[in-house]
Amino acid sequence: MEKRDLPIPQNESERLLHLSSFDIDYTSLNDNLKDLNRLAAKVAGTEISLINLIDAYTQWTVGAHGLDLQQMTREESVCQYTIMSDQAFEVPDLSADERFNKNFYVDDPLSLRYYFGLPLNDNGINIGALCVLDTTLKSLSPEKVELLKIIADEIVNRIKVYHTMEAMQQRLSTADQANKKVAHDIRGPLAGIIGLSEMISQQGNSANLNEVLEFIKMIHTGSRSLLDLADEILSNDEQQRPIRENELNLITLKDKLLQLYLPQATYKNIKLDIAINEQNKHVIFSKQKILQVLGNLISNAVKFTPSQGAINVLMDIITGENENLLDITVTDTGVGIEHSRIQQLLSGQGESTKGTSEEKGYGFGLQLVKHLIDKLGGKLAITSETGKGSKFHVQLPQKRS
Known part of the structure; x- marks a missing residue:
């Protein structure tokens, strides 16, 4: 089957939006899913099981068992066919199927032959697939298929739990920021109270008003304790504290982007x-949707940049009093974009075109970025x-901690 015939689900735009709503860091799930990977391979009696998400x-x-694999192009994958329906997708012999027999995993050293996949479905939307593979020809009994369906459902549940935990951490971070604002807001009035109490104390000394002095001393001591507490909260240096799972800084963002997209x-x-x-x-800034935005921009640049070309990503934080700006520029030496199509993209529209190596586009990457x-x-x-490359400039507001 030629690349122009690659399968695209009818709800692809909705599917990609739903996947992006999980805001998944694709490097972070393996430890949470490895037990289900092992179980799937055990149930199927196969050498390999993979949990794949498709953007x-x-x-x-x-999630991987039996094969060290992190990514492949969507057009090379078998699972792109699995997400086309809510039914299982089986390929008895990959080497005998013209859709797959020219792909790297069919040749040595992998020499994969058997594939069985189940869609990972959440609320009627397929975000990816659980698949089992082997180097020998196999068949699965109905009982094994039913067990694999249970595992596939649990994988979706795990991903949703992971997303919920991330959201809870984000809310806790927001609460922490609110606490710091409260501490900041009370410092002024407390400092005023302390100043007033000191003035009254001085007047009390001259008037020899012992009872007033004792009362004012209590006010002064209590206010000073509260002011010290506010200073302690505010003195927690946001730049030096550990980065939480739902956060990034420019160093960690750079490392993740290289890990994910340098292979492409x-x-x-x-x-x-x-x-x-x-x-x-x-x-430090929020990780929310950052990897989704930059990942799609870099993947798009790879698609439309020819061999021996270059992609440059420049990242900075523009600091402000109440808000920071994450400032990112992605520049490529690719085929460029016509002015009319730029306007379509900025309006959230536009159709896909083929990449520089005849990669088939799925039509929704830059639309998702804009959204x-x-x-x-x-x-x-x-x-x-046209013919000289493109530059994408992104600015994303980030609340100061």
Whole structure:
């Protein structure tokens, strides 16, 4: 089957939005899912089991047993067919199926033959697939298939629990910020009380008003204790405290992006360079949707940049009194975008085109980016010249901790 015939679910836009709502860091789930991976392989009697999530460009393996795999292009994957319906998808022999027999996993050293996949379905939307694979031909009994369905349901439950925990951590972080604001707000009145009590104390000394002095001393002591407590809360240096799971700084964001997307660029012989402003590298900000936005922009740049091209990502934090701005520019030396299509993209529309290596587009990557940036209250600017590359400039507001 040629690349132009690759399968796209009818609800693809809704599917990608639903997947993005989980805001998943694709490097973070393996430890939470490895027991289910082992169980799936045990039930099926196969060498390999994988848990795959499929976004606009990439199949991400977020849980693996028997095979060290992190990602592959969506068009190479078998699971892209599994997410087309709510039924199981089986390939008895990958080497005999023209849709897959030219892909790397069929050749040595993997030499995979058997595939069986079940969609990971949440509220009627397939976000990915649980699959089991083997180097020998197999068949699964109905009883085994039913057990695998139970495991697939539990995988979705685990992902939802993980997302809920992340959301709870975010709310706790917000509460912590609120506490600091309260502490800041009470410092002024407390300082005023202390100043007033000191003045009355001085007057009391001259008037020899012992009872007033004792009363004022109590006010002064209590107010000083409260002021010290407020100072203790405020003195917790936000730049030096440990980064929580739902947070990033420029250093950790750079590391994650290289871990996730350098393999894609290297595979296509493209130089990917990510630079950060060293002066602001420790400023902490929310991880919410950041990897989703940048991941789609970098994957899109890889798709439309030819071999031996370059992609440059520049990241900075613009600090403000009440709000910071995460400032990111993604520049590529790709084929460029026509002005009319830029306007379509900025309006959340636009159709997909083929990449520089004839990669088939699925049509929703940049639409998703625009949607997420709008939801985050950010800004997206695109400049491009046909044949000379494109530049995507993103600014996302971040509340100061």
